[in-house]
Every structure is written in C-alpha cells, then in structure tokens.
Amino acid sequence: MLDDIQATAQDAGRSPDSIKLVAVSKRQPEARLEAALTAGQRVFGENRVQEAQAHWAERRAAWPDLELRLIGPLQSNKAAEAVALFDVIETLDREKLAKALRKEMDIQKRSPRLFVQVNTGDEPQKAGIAPSEVADFVGRMRTGYGFAIDGLMCIPPVEEPPGLHFALLAKLTAQLDLPEMSMGMSSDYPTAIRLGATSVRLGTAFFGSRDS
Numbered sequence: 001m002l003d004d005i006q007a008t009a010q011d012a013g014r015s016p017d018s019i020k021l022v023a024v025s026k027r028q029p030e031a032r033l034e035a036a037l038t039a040g041q042r043v044f045g046e047n048r049v050q051e052a053q054a055h056w057a058e059r060r061a062a063w064p065d066l067e068l069r070l071i072g073p074l075q076s077n078k079a080a081e082a083v084a085l086f087d088v089i090e091t092l093d094r095e096k097l098a099k100a101l102r103k104e105m106d107i108q109k110r111s112p113r114l115f116v117q118v119n120t121g122d123e124p125q126k127a128g129i130a131p132s133e134v135a136d137f138v139g140r141m142r143t144g145y146g147f148a149i150d151g152l153m154c155i156p157p158v159e160e161p162p163g164l165h166f167a168l169l170a171k172l173t174a175q176l177d178l179p180e181m182s183m184g185m186s187s188d189y190p191t192a193i194r195l196g197a198t199s200v201r202l203g204t205a206f207f208g209s210r211d212s
C-alpha cells in the first residue's frame with residue numbers, strides 16, 4: 001500500500017514523504033489492527049468516537065507514537081472524549097463545535113490539530129462548510145477561537161468524478177495558505193495524490209473489507 005502511494009507520488013512529481021497514509025480502522029477486527037501496528041503503521045483514522053476509544057484507548061500505552069485522527073462527524077457533547085483521544089480532528093465544521101472544542105482544549109491542556117471539513121459538492125445532507133464560506137469560517141476559527149487550522153478535508157459526492165472536488169479543495173487550501181489537505185479514499189486516492197493530497201484515508205484498500 002505504502003509502495004503504491006509512493007509510486008503514485010513519484011509519478012506525479014511529488015516527494016513520497018509528502019503524503020501520509022491514514023489507515024481507516026473503523027469496523028475492522030482487532031487482529032488486523034494488531035497486524036498493522038506490527039507492520040509499522042502508526043496513523044489511524046476512525047469515524048466514531050466510541051469505537052475509536054474501544055480500538056485505541058488502551059493501545060496508546062503500548063504504542064506511544066500513535067497518531068489518531070477523527071474523520072467522522074463530531075457531536076459537541078462528545079468534544080471532551082475527542083480532545084482526550086485524538087491527535088487530529090479533521091471534521092471541524094461549525095461554530096458550536098468550535099466552542100465546545102475550545103473549552104475542552106483549555107480544560108485538558110491538550111490541543112489536537114484541526115482540519116476544516118469542506119462540503120465540496122454543496123450536498124444538503126453532508127457535513128462540512130460550503131466552499132464559498134470556507135475562507136470566512138477559517139478566519140473566524142483563528143480570530144474567535146485561537147485555532148491554528150492545519151488544513152482542509154473533503155469527501156466528494158459518491159456519484160461524481162472526484163477530481164473536480166479534489167481540485168477545488170486544493171484551490172481553497174492554496175488560497176488560505178494551509179499546509180494540509182486530507183482527500184482520497186480507497187477508490188480514488190491516486191487522483192487525490194496527483195491533485196496535492198497530503199494525507200489519504202484508506203480503509204478497505206489497506207485492511208480489506210469491513211464488518212458490516
């Protein structure tokens with residue numbers, strides 16, 4: 001998997017080290033998590049706080065160099081658990097959540113890195129900030145909450161070719177001068193890498209198919 005990512009990076013004229021593989025461990029059996037750790041994988045993505053705690057809270061002690069990323073929606077009332085567990089929260093997408101995170105980060109003296117999720121397809125049912133409002137939102141996160149936003153994240157509409165959405169995310173990231181771009185999943189990560197992804201989120205392509 002890592003070889004694949006590095007080859008795609010090289011083809012695209014990018015440094016292979018500039019792309020991080022986030023292994024998405026949601027609904028994967030424990031044995032696969034252990035195998036991934038043994039093989040050297042350290043960056044994992046989860047989309048639910050509770051499942052992430054079950055997977056990782058205890059393993060943290062054994063693997064101190066873990067990097068855990070929340071890639072699914074976060075309810076404000078789970079902010080305390082999320083701040084305690086995750087190193088990166090990729091799905092900041094509303095003021096109310098920012099307020100809850102700020103409070104918890106102050107209480108716990110712990111500051112997960114933050115990405116803003118962008119709803120690149122302007123889909124009504126999907127989380128994320130509309131592309132036209134991202135600059136304003138990032139500005140408010142910086143001045144109103146003191147957050148250093150590290151990057152943007154997107155999940156393109158399933159029925160559309162992802163390239164346009166990745167290109168849009170790349171454009172917004174460049175306009176805001178942000179260092180990180182989380183885009184690309186098992187089915188489309190080569191496109192994401194060509195368009196500038198700094199992290200790709202791979203579940204099935206990395207671990208095999210999930211429990212349903």
Ligand SMILES: *Cc1c(COP(=O)(O)O)cnc(C)c1O
Pocket residue numbers: 024026047071072155185186187201202203204205
């Ligand atoms: C599940 C999930 C992934 C991984 O999906 P695969 O298609 O298995 O690679 C990536 N990103 C998010 C936000 C997810 O929820």
